[in-house]
Amino acid sequence: MSVTIETPRAPIRTHKRGINWEKWGWIYMRASGIVLVVLIFGHLFVNLMVGEGVKAIDFAFVAGKFTDPFWVVWDTALLWLALIHGANGMRTLVNDYATQASTRRILHGALLVSTIALLALGTLTIYAFDPCPAGSPAELLPSFCAEVM
């Protein structure tokens, strides 16, 4: 009797053409991770360690940072790198623990929608920001508002 045996160790499907998104996601986690260590440690040091720390954070403090181009670039990079890093990490967890196709679809969709919405909201917060809103009490505003008005 003769039996036909498939070629041993032949790949089930040949290599898919196109961009290998999982590979780039893997690279992104490591590349963004290194940058985030610097950005977040700097963020925490300036906001929690320098001066009065967390006690000093109020509207005037944030307004001072969002009118400084250095912190605008810093916080924009922080927002985009951290949120995409976090959302991709949560995608890994969904892939690991959500076993039903419908659950996975709902959770992946929720991650995509929330990430896009919060990136838009966060970017708008940094760039469409008025440090001296009209009609607000002067003691709540940064000191440079008095010079402008």
Add this chain to the structure above:
Amino acid sequence: MATSASNSGSSASPSVTIEVPTPRKKSVIPGGTLYRGREGMWSWVLHRITGIGIYFFLLVHILDTALVRVSPEAYNAVIGAYQTPLMGVAEIGLVGAIVFHAFNGLRIILVDFWNIGSRHHVALFYVVLGLWVVTMLAFTPRHLMNVFGW
């Protein structure tokens, strides 16, 4: 590829004896399928747990910062809730999670890219724990001084 085989050869396979290490203690856990790793597993578990915690903090943190575009009063009222002694202590937990996730993430990169990283992943885990202790010893007293006005 085609090959021919005899129909009567199935009972001729030789028996093989392999050495199995005898367990030191009788396990109380039935089945024996539960994976109980050591440093490698715990670093993985802690990386996931801290990552989930940091992610949900980040969602809230983007929303609370967005209040600067509502009004100075709204932002100050909400950020004031972060400045209570209870939240000040909770922030130590947040920073602890971030510092662990940061150092352990760098450990993962070393394990992936450094040619001897995977061989020394256990030692690297203890380096992570050591750096975490040093960083938290630097952060915690200063932060408590700020929170409680010492």
